[in-house]
Amino acid sequence: xxxxxxxxxxxxxxxxxxxxxxxxxxxxxxxxxxxxxxxxxxxxxxxxxxxxxxxxxxxxxxxxxxxxxxxxxxxxxxxxxxxxxxxxxxxxxxxxxxxxxxxxxxxxxx
Ligand SMILES: CC(C)(COP(=O)(O)OP(=O)(O)OC[C@H]1O[C@@H](n2cnc3c(N)ncnc32)[C@H](O)[C@@H]1OP(=O)(O)O)[C@@H](O)C(=O)NCCC(=O)NCCS
Numbered sequence: 001x002x003x004x005x006x007x008x009x010x011x012x013x014x015x016x017x018x019x020x021x022x023x024x025x026x027x028x029x030x031x032x033x034x035x036x037x038x039x040x041x042x043x044x045x046x047x048x049x050x051x052x053x054x055x056x057x058x059x060x061x062x063x064x065x066x067x068x069x070x071x072x073x074x075x076x077x078x079x080x081x082x083x084x085x086x087x088x089x090x091x092x093x094x095x096x097x098x099x100x101x102x103x104x105x106x107x108x109x110x
Contacts (some may be wrong), residue, residue, distance in 0.1 A: 001022065001023070001024060001025070001055075001061070002022075002023050002024070002025040002065065003020025003021060003022060003023065004020055004021040004023055004062075004063075004065065004096075005019070005020055005021075006019040006020065006021055008085075009021050009085075010083075010085060010096070012098065013062060013063055013096060013098065017062050018060070021062050021063070022059070022060040022061055022062055023061060023062055023063045023064065023065050023096070024048070024051070024052045024055060024061050024063075024064045024065070025064075025065055025066070026045075026048050026064055026065070026066040029041065029044060029045065029048075029066075031044075041076070042080075042109065045077075045080055046080075046105075046106060046109055048064065049064060049080070049097070049102045049105060049106065050102075050106065052064045052099050052102060053099060053102050053103075056099045061099055062098065062099055063096045063097060063098050063099055064082075064096065064097050064099070064102070065094070065095065065096045066082065066094075066095050066096075067093050067094050067095070068093045068095060069093075070093070071091070071093075073093075074092075074093055074095065077095050078095075080097065080105050080109075081097050081101055081102075081104065081105040081108075082095040082096065082097045083095060083096055083097070
């Protein structure tokens with residue numbers, strides 16, 4: 001778990017949230033190159049998203065956040081619905097997905 005400084009959070013994340021905003025930090029995710037493109041990374045990420053929904057029911061988890069490794073990884077996260085913290089920054093790698101958006105991502109993935 002992590003906390004996001006409300007003053008640094010996008011409005012949609014900060015609105016009616018405590019300070020710091022409770023979130024789940026996905027610190028590191030990688031798939032062995034020999035098994036790339038088989039859906040393992042997506043399955044792992046979806047498992048983390050489902051965990052965030054559970055955490056939100058038991059305590060509070062407003063969003064899942066991740067720092068993409070680079071622009072290619074950012075595109076990969078955006079496929080799952082993640083948004084850049086600062087959309088004005090073209091090279092922004094800090095991303096978030098609201099817990100309230102996770103259902104839609106899970107439905108799209110099925
Ligand atoms: C990003 C990563 C985790 C993806 O894992 P994976 O198991 O290969 O991914 P999946 O097989 O689940 O990918 C599914 C889809 O994403 C696409 N995809 C895979 N890697 C991608 C990438 N780097 N950028 C954009 N799309 C990508 C695939 O083409 C596939 O699309 P399709 O379903 O339309 O065919 C893996 O490439 C990796 O370990 N990268 C290095 C570390 C990294 O960048 N980690 C994430 C940053 S925190």
